[in-house]
Amino acid sequence: MTTPILEMIDIQKHFGRIIALSGVSFSVMPGECHCLLGDNGAGKSTFIKTMSGAHTPTGGEMRVAGDTVHFTSPREALAAGIATVYQDLAMIPLMSVSRNFWLGREPEAGFGPLRWLDFKKADAITLEQMKQMGINLREPGQAVGTLSGGERQTVAIARAVYFGAKVLILDEPTSALGVRQTANVLTTIDRVRKKGIGVVFITHNVRHAMAVGDRFTVLNRGKTLGTADRGHISSEELQSLMAGGQELAQLEASLGKTI
């Protein structure tokens, strides 16, 4: 058995008297898409921030490729190969795709102290990376604002992958998207997984999770309710685990399985 690329063991996080996470265990293998499901308030955000280094856990252990780590900032997590693509994406709509792609890590040319942006390199790599993700840009100088939500999501993912992410944490990447765009993002997730990157796909949409997930973990009230492999759990079971129970089962019966 291979070592998980990222392993969270019995993670706890308290904010004063509030217990946000009370023992969450979770792991990602290289090339795996592990879905983390949970309703609003289940502790997903806190858990993401813990994985990405924005929160330090109150208790528990974090391992990257088998080694115990203690992140004190997102920068350290990023350096260890854990990249997070947040819902709000961190894209600047008025700037071009290429400028956004390279922001903070711009390639430079020049001599001595006189240095300028290497647009040729930046644009070529951006175009190529976007093409690999299935997006044909008209031109790398196109503003991010002209892209659809799904395409922006893909730019953010491509950027993280290009800059060496080993684990990609996607925070509700499909929640604000239409059907077609969602399909595009799910395809992107599949592409990333095939590169051997571990994907943590956070969502509250069971159908989206079932479409690409290899494993499923349900988070409820700050605890993991268990992890299931693909094919060993049905979407109905996932759905009721997420909602934590019976009310939904009753509701579902009366609505005829439409939720």
Add this chain to the structure above:
Amino acid sequence: MTSTTSTDERLKRNSLLRRALVRPELGAIGGTAAVFAFFLILAGGTQMFALDGVINWGTVSAQFIVLAVGVSLLMIAGEFDLSLGSMVGFSGMVFGLLVVHVGIPVWLAILLTFVVCALIGTINGVLVIRTGLPSFVVTLAFMFILRGATIWSAITFNKQPVVSGIGDAAAGDPIAWLFGGKAFTGLFTWLGQQGIIETYTRGTRAGQPIVDGIPMLILWAIGLVIVGQWVLTRTKFGNWIYAAGGDPQAARNVGVPVARVKVLMFIVAAICAALLGISQAIEFGSAASDRGIMKEFEAIICVVIGGALLTGGYGSVVGAALGAIIFGVVQQGLFFTNVESSLFRVFLGTILLGAVVANTYIRRSITGER
């Protein structure tokens, strides 16, 4: 192999016109052309487009440009500085008092003035970043503080609001000519002797050219525009300026030192104001406490005409310079055409409104908002 460079069928092809429209400078280019056409027709026969007329409105434009370059970079980084007009008066006064009343050499006074203004720029910037208050409010406070300090120090140390006697002190100084002098004087004398440009026909300066050189401020303006535009559009730091104004949080997330970028832009703007203040003091030979009034707003208007968004993240140094040229040409053109000069204000307000409305449309077409 078939061509697979097909475009996404969901994206409508942008028309050429639409694509040209998203360049920030477009409006300013059109405006500049319109303004020149207008005055060529109305004032084509006057001195306006003779050499001395060109130098005249060129110098006025250069004054606007020097400030507009700093303000455009600051505004693209997402901040305002309303204290810059006061800073023009303040820097001239600090410089004048240092030279005339403290009696230090002019070059040292120039250096100290730049340092003082850079410090005030830093204070402005740090206050804005630390408090999280809108720069509009913080710098509005400094607009009053600096103006008051300028008048107070002139009255206290000089007994009157104008400090004169800078001209004598600046004569023979190693660097003062860089700010108040003229360039290419030899060339212009030669051109005059060859009869290529007009010379005085009588009086004590008979035989000398009417235009004896290019004011240094014009060269400063050209240099600042080239360097400013290059840094903004071609360097890593320029990318950070756009990002700091476009979405500071997103920029921070990818490691852009947003606070440092913004404070630095406050300093650059303050230094541009000081450059203008010192140049005027040396050129006129005096420092007056009312210099630079309204300059901060005029600079903002230049920058907006140049295509910058008031919300930051978008704009151009070249555009701002063209906005400044529109200003200089119209202000001086009204003089040449004998039009009541108060109409200049009417023009300002009108063109500002037009530019802001146009920019809003452009922004929508870039970001796809409705």
